[in-house]
Amino acid sequence: MKRTKIKELLITPKLGSDVLVKGWVRTKRGNRNIAFIAVNDGSTINNIQVVADTALFDENLMKDISTGSCIAVKGRLVESQGQGQHVEINASEIELYGKSDAETYPLQKKGHSMEFLRENAHLRFRTNTFGAVFRIRHAMAFAIHNYFNEKGFFYLHTPIITGSDCEGAGEMFHVTTMDLKNIPRNNDGTVDFKTDFYGKETNLTVSGQLEGELGALALGEIYTFGPTFRAENSNTPRHLSEFWMIEPEMAFYDLDDNMDLAEDFVKYLIRYALQNCREDLEFLNNMIDKALLERLNFVLGNDFVRMTYTEAVEILKASSEKWEYPVGWGRDLQAEHERYLVEKHFKRPVILTDYPKEIKAFYMKQNDDGKTVRAMDVLFPGIGEIIGGSQREENYDKLITRIREMKMPEKDLWWYLDTRRFGTAPHSGFGLGFERLILFVTGMSNIRDVIPFPRTPKNAEF
Numbered sequence: 025m026k027r028t029k030i031k032e033l034l035i036t037p038k039l040g041s042d043v044l045v046k047g048w049v050r051t052k053r054g055n056r057n058i059a060f061i062a063v064n065d066g067s068t069i070n071n072i073q074v075v076a077d078t079a080l081f082d083e084n085l086m087k088d089i090s091t092g093s094c095i096a097v098k099g100r101l102v103e104s105q106g107q108g109q110h111v112e113i114n115a116s117e118i119e120l121y122g123k124s125d126a127e128t129y130p131l132q133k134k135g136h137s138m139e140f141l142r143e144n145a146h147l148r149f150r151t152n153t154f155g156a157v158f159r160i161r162h163a164m165a166f167a168i169h170n171y172f173n174e175k176g177f178f179y180l181h182t183p184i185i186t187g188s189d190c191e192g193a194g195e196m197f198h199v200t201t202m203d204l205k206n207i208p209r210n211n212d213g214t215v216d217f218k219t220d221f222y223g224k225e226t227n228l229t230v231s232g233q234l235e236g237e238l239g240a241l242a243l244g245e246i247y248t249f250g251p252t253f254r255a256e257n258s259n260t261p262r263h264l265s266e267f268w269m270i271e272p273e274m275a276f277y278d279l280d281d282n283m284d285l286a287e288d289f290v291k292y293l294i295r296y297a298l299q300n301c302r303e304d305l306e307f308l309n310n311m312i313d314k315a316l317l318e319r320l321n322f323v324l325g326n327d328f329v330r331m332t333y334t335e336a337v338e339i340l341k342a343s344s345e346k347w348e349y350p351v352g353w354g355r356d357l358q359a360e361h362e363r364y365l366v367e368k369h370f371k372r373p374v375i376l377t378d379y380p381k382e383i384k385a386f387y388m389k390q391n392d393d394g395k396t397v398r399a400m401d402v403l404f405p406g407i408g409e410i411i412g413g414s415q416r417e418e419n420y421d422k423l424i425t426r427i428r429e430m431k432m433p434e435k436d437l438w439w440y441l442d443t444r445r446f447g448t449a450p451h452s453g454f455g456l457g458f459e460r461l462i463l464f465v466t467g468m469s470n471i472r473d474v475i476p477f478p479r480t481p482k483n484a485e486f
């Protein structure tokens with residue numbers, strides 16, 4: 025007999041038919057004569073209730089079925105007599121795949137703290153909350169590919185090991201096969217990378233953008249979707265040292281086109297979640313964040329505010345808020361400033377543009393004022409920055425001047441500069457932090473709880 029997934033069973037219940045389900049026991053209750061076993065197989069947030077007449081089964085088997093154990097159940101699908109479910113299975117055969125000792129199973133009880141579940145990240149998939157989060161994470165990844173595929177963008181695989189530092193922030197993890205106890209050195213004491221695996225200094229990528237640009241300037245519109253790594257020592261609810269980023273890059277787009285795409289893209293993803301992840305979202309709305317559905321619908325229904333960094337600084341300076349970090353033209357905005365604009369001042373998503381060039385990366389298109397660049401940051405309620413992007417500097421002379429001003433390793437970027445020497449074109453792109461999107465869509469409050477195995481400073485368990 026073929027196994028039926030619980031999701032399928034509940035969508036189109038064939039009452040009176042014999043079914044086989046397999047899954048993990050969430051709860052077992054009952055008495056000497058009858059047992060009610062709630063089984064979940066991960067296909068849906070909903071459990072199926074298994075009703076077992078204990079006289080039909082071995083006493084030891086019934087004893088061994090407890091929270092966390094894994095069973096296969098054959099039986100008849102019938103209309104439920106009790107409250108809380110429409111259908112249930114009258115068990116005729118039960119096979120126990122794996123016991124779960126009630127004394128030691130970490131998830132024996134309900135209502136664990138998020139911290140506890142993080143320490144048990146290997147088991148937290150089995151809770152309702154994390155089941156919902158990771159089903160939604162999957163749906164969002166799928167929707168991202170769908171969106172770009174429908175628009176004719178090509179998925180480009182950019183390298184994970186690189187020799188460049190796209191963001192120029194120096195927050196990189198080295199990649200080496202050198203013997204760390206015996207590092208080869210040049211006469212001046214610097215490390216001699218010639219004998220290393222790649223014969224040069226390499227690191228894990230912080231962004232696929234630079235290679236993405238090479239693709240866009242031939243294929244037209246591309247996107248990357250891969251892991252990125254940042255060795256920044258930020259212990260916040262919004263930073264990971266290994267996170268996933270989606271980076272579309274488009275030839276012939278200016279900053280306005282870029283903003284239009286970013287807004288349309290995130291709205292598509294939110295709409296997709298509302299249409300395809302209804303039960304999981306309703307669960308999270310009830311259990312995690314009562315304003316979740318309202319917030320998702322609100323973002324869908326309203327245009328994002330678009331304004332310059334300079335205008336935003338004026339608003340922040342005029343507010344009576346007490347800031348932890350000072351506000352002033354030329355200073356980077358902190359999460360507290362971004363969230364004030366979005367949550368208190370405008371009460372909707374905001375796209376800020378034209379930041380001072382000193383606080384942005386070398387590749388951004390320079391404005392004629394000599395002070396600002398065609399940057400854009402999309403700011404979201406509860407999150408702060410969810411997207412960062414820009415129009416790119418396509419002029420070779422301006423780009424090389426900036427690279428020199430910023431003392432970037434010019435000779436390592438020869439291939440990037442070549443695109444500006446041979447058939448350069450106006451182009452733009454942005455990066456959406458995948459986990460920040462999932463934070464927003466699920467209403468979870470810590471980024472460690474929307475990626476299966478979070479990597480943060482001093483934390484690489486599992």
Ligand code: 4AD
Nearest residue numbers: 231233263264267271410411412413453454455457
């Ligand atoms: O603003 P960022 O640094 O931009 C770039 O990397 C550009 N190369 C993107 C581009 O134009 N193609 O990062 C983009 C987004 C941020 O807005 C944020 O959502 C996310 O990536 N992000 C992080 N997410 C989790 N943990 C971190 N440490 C993150 N750093 C950035």
Ligand code: MG
Nearest residue numbers: 401409411412
């Ligand atoms: Mg940024």
